[in-house]
Amino acid sequence: MSKKDKLTDNEDLSISDSTTLMPQEMNLPDKLCLLPLGGIPIFPGIFTPFMVNSNDDIKTIEEAYKGDGYVGFVLLKEDKKNPSAADLYKVGTAARIIKKTNLPDGAVNLFVSTIIRFRIKKILSSESPMVAAVEYLPDTGENSFEVKALTRALISEMREIGEANALVSEEMRMNLNNINHPGKIADFITSILNIEKTEQQKILETVDVRKRMEKVLVFIKKEQEILRVQKKIQTELNEKIEKNQREYFLREEMKSIQEELGVGNSHAGEYQKFKSKIDSFKFEGEIKETLDSELDKFQMMDSHDPDYNNIRSYLELVCSLPWNDEPVEDYNIENAEKILEKDHYGLEDVKKRILEYLAVRKLKNDGKGAVLILCGPPGVGKTSVGRSIANCMNKPFYRFSVGGEHDQAKIKGFLRTYIGAQPGQIIEGLKLSKTKAPVFMIDEVDKMNASNQGDPSAALLEVLDPEQNVTFRDTYLGLPFDLSSVFFILTANTLDTIPQPLLDRAEIIELSGYIDQEKTEIAKKYLLPKILVKDGFAKNQVKFTKEAYSLIAREYAREAGVRNYEKCMDKILRKIVLEQSQKFKDSKKSLKENLAGNTFIIGEPEVRKYLGKSVFDESQIKKADIPGTAIGLAWTSMGGDTLLLESIAYRSEKGGLQLTGQMGDVMKESAQIALNWSKQYAIAKGIKDSSWFEENTIHLHIPEGATPKDGPSAGITMATTFISLMKGKKIKPNLAMTGELSLTGQVLPIGGLREKTVAAKRNHIKTILIPKANERDLDEIPAHVKNGIRFIPVSRVEEVIDFVF
Structure with missing residues (x-):
């Protein structure tokens, strides 16, 4: 196989006039030895050197040289070492060997004159040397008016290329001017332009001169466009270099001026x-x-x-900022489990959810960020859970709050044009944590407010959305920064006020409140050691009895969380310090020295002495001990709670229903449905006749009227209250219920059963009526919370009425 040598400007590329003769006049043979070509095809009408180094090709040259000296150059479809006839194009160029020189390395150097196109009619020998019967293809249509016009156009356009491209040598331009045959002009131009070999082969196969010249003109235009773009790029590059040089000299000149003035930099x-x-x-x-x-x-x-x-x-x-930081996931699940157990008492389902989440990240080896929402009442440990997650993952922890925030600049930063402008909390956190993959805790996302200064929730969405935070732009920084590796933990008391787009992008973990036994253990293991250090006591210097712990939980800190519990313990220790300081006021020793070695035991008397009158005494436990009352269970942003519903009937001309207790629209609708069902039930059972409802107005009240109450879960409680009023009977003691009511008497499912159960446990409820559809939710409630409580699933209100009386 042979390849055409690349010509330099100094090599001979002269034009042959042999193509002016017809094949019959040149005595061209009917069969040719074929020489396969790699690279690009050779066109008729030129003298050109040619190197042959393949054994098969040398054999072909020797055979042709012994005979009449004619050989056929045919382009290979694909370069191969041992090509067959099927690998060759059908049209090639016939040439005559003018000179042959054997080289010392075994190769052969030829000087050939290419003459005319030919087409392979039949392969006579497929072995080396390959021989084929051929027919010759002289140019057609050379003398038309269009061809003359195209000839001038080709020469003119090539002159423009020659002026712009130094690779088109002066000798080539002279040869172009000396060619008298239009077909030769097209062939010569094709051979010197940078055209793909398949396109060159198509031009070789085009016998009609006009069509051939039109094809070549298209490639000339493309070459001109490439040269134009190349020139533009070169000009822009030169201008940039000149600008940089000019700026360099100006800077050096400014330094000299500053030094002369004594100003310096x-x-x-x-x-x-x-x-x-x-x-x-x-x-x-x-x-x-x-x-x-x-x-x-x-x-x-x-x-x-x-x-x-x-x-x-x-x-x-x-x-x-950590622009080039490479996040690394360096943690193991066993160690994470130990940290969570050490940092938190209870919360078994929460810890399990976190470990599951970390295990999936570990399996995927995924360093991408995530978004968790920890939802629960105040004081249940959302912040400490977030800090524990950071410890489990060996990542820096950064926390900030957006509660009550109405300016999106808090998150996205201020414009630099403002005096005292600063970046937003996100960029500030990355600066302090010095990594692209910290754990960010954003507190109180349920308390953001939109204003004329922007919507913080929309800005936060840009931060949390994995499709946007890859190129997050802080207003102050003004540059894109990748937040995709940040682990975001959001906290909220309720999910109701969080925008739905934020919820869609987050994994939600709910933390419910604690019962008295859990509060006691948390106080003993976590709160007391912390408060001892805070108030200056030595380890184990103050001890609480089991009864004292229980009393605080029962009568002073009955909320869902342990924040008030901690405040009560802190208050007791502060009063002890004040009491002891007054006792040793005349001592010359320090108070710490006087207290050294003393141990203070806090029992029930000390708790009552230091904390005063009970905040929640037994008289405040809600009891439905008169007709027309019932206890319902509610779920609020502060956790689960019990609601005492009261109703009375008084004579009036209008009849109907009166509501008090700051109820929302949903609860008002539930009250009306409950009354309509109770009226129908009472008339059907003969408890009351229709005239009684026309002559009496029923007044329903939910105490603690300053607290907003809403939600679909009090329907059966209201209906029970009304039936109790109409019957004049009170319901069973220590009984509470939750469930929505339909007009036809169906008991509909509710949410927050766990939180409601915790609230019932705190209020000594022994029996809870729940919708039958919520039976599956009982598995999510820890056994120690359910212990001592009987759950009665009901599907219709009639079952409720039959049970409570």
């Missing part, structure tokens, strides 16, 4: 420090251009300029 060291740090980040594109501009301004600026400190602060922020 007082912040040259800072500039160099910033530049070295920014260069180490290896920025590209927009970030590089922006920071280069800021560095140039900083270098040229006088330190007394008002904007000097603004630019300096901006560059300090850029240099302190």
Whole structure:
């Protein structure tokens, strides 16, 4: 197989006139030895050197040289070492060997004159040397008017290319001017342009000169367009180089002027420090251009300029951010489980959910960020759970609150044009944590408010959305920063006020409140050691009895969380300190020395002494001990709670229903449905006749009227209250219920059963009526919470009425 040598400007590329003769006049043979070509085809009408180094090709040359000296050059469809006839194109170029030189390395150097196109009619010998019967293809249509016009166009366009491209040598341009045959002009131009070999072969196969010249003209236009773009790029590059050189000389000149004036550059060291740090980040594109501009301004600026400190602060922020940090997932599940057990008592389902989440991340080896929402009442440990997650994952922990926030700049930063502008909390957290993959805790996301200063929830959505946070832009920073590796933990008391788009992007973990036994254990294991250190006591210097712990939980801190419980314990220790300081006021020793070795035992008398009158005494436990009352269970942002519903009937001309107790629209609708069903039931059972409802107004009241109450879970409680009033009978003691009611008497499912059960446990409820559809939720309630409580599933209100009386 042979390849055509690349010609230099100094090599001979002269034009042959042999194509002016017809094949019969040149005595061309009817069969040719075929020489396969790799690379590009050879066109008729030129003298050209040719190197042959393949054994089969040398054999073909020797055979042709012995005979009449004619050989057929045919292009290979694909380069192969041992091509067959099927690998050849059908049209090639016949040539005559003018000179043959054997080289020392065994190769053969030829000088050939290419003559005319030919088409293979039949392969006579497929073995080396390959021989084929051929027919010759002289040019057609050379003398038309269109061909003359195309000839002028080709020469003119090639002259333009020659002026722009030094690779088109002067000798080639002269040869082009000396060619008298239009077909030859097209062939010669094709051989010197950078055209793909398949396209060159198509031109070789085009016998009609006009069509051939039209094809070549298209490639000339393409070459001109490439040269135009190349020239444009070269011009822009030269201008950029000149600009950089000019700026360099101007900077050097400014330094000289400053030195002569004795001003100098007082912040040259800072500039160099910033530049070295920014260069180490290896920025590209927009970030590089922006920071280069800021560095140039900083270098040229006088330190007394008002904007000097603004630019300096901006560059300090850029240099302190972890642009090139590579997040690493370095944790194991066993250690994470130990940390969670050590940091938190109870919360078994919460800890299990967290471990499951971490295990999946470990399996996937996924360093991408995530979004968790920890939802629960105040004081149940949402923040401490978030901190424990950071410890489990060996990641820095950063926390900030958006509660009551109405300005999105808190999250996205302020414009640098403002005096005292700062970045948002997200970028500030990345700066402090020094990693692209910290654990961020965003507190109180359910308490954000939109205003004319923007919507913080919308800004937060941009931060949390994995499709957007890859190129998060802080308003102050003004550059895209990748937040996709940040682990976000959001906290909320309720999910109702959180925008739905935020909920869709988060994994929700709910934390319910604690019962008295759990509070006692938490106080003993976690709260007391913490408060001892806070108030200056030694370890084990203050001890609480079991009765004292229980009393605080029962009468002073009955809320869902343990925050008030901690305050009560702290108050007791503070009073002890004050009491002891007054006792040793005349001592010359310090109070710490006087208290050393003393142990204080806190029992029930001490709790009552230091905390005073009970906040929640037994008289405040809600009891449905008169007709027209019933106890319902509610789920609020503060956790589960018990509601005492009261109803009376009084004579009136209008009849109907009166509601008090700050109820929401949903609860008002439930009350009306409950009354309508109770009226129908009472008339059907003969408890009351229809005239009684026309002559009496029923007044339903839910105490603690200042507290907003709403939600679909009090329907059966209201109906029970009304039937109790109409019958004049009170319901069973220590009984509570939850469930919504339909007009036809169906008991509908509710939410928050766990929280409601915890509230019932705190209020000594022994029996709870629940919708039958909520039976499956009982498995999610810990056994120690359910212990001592009987659950009665009901599907219709008639079952409720039959049971409670």
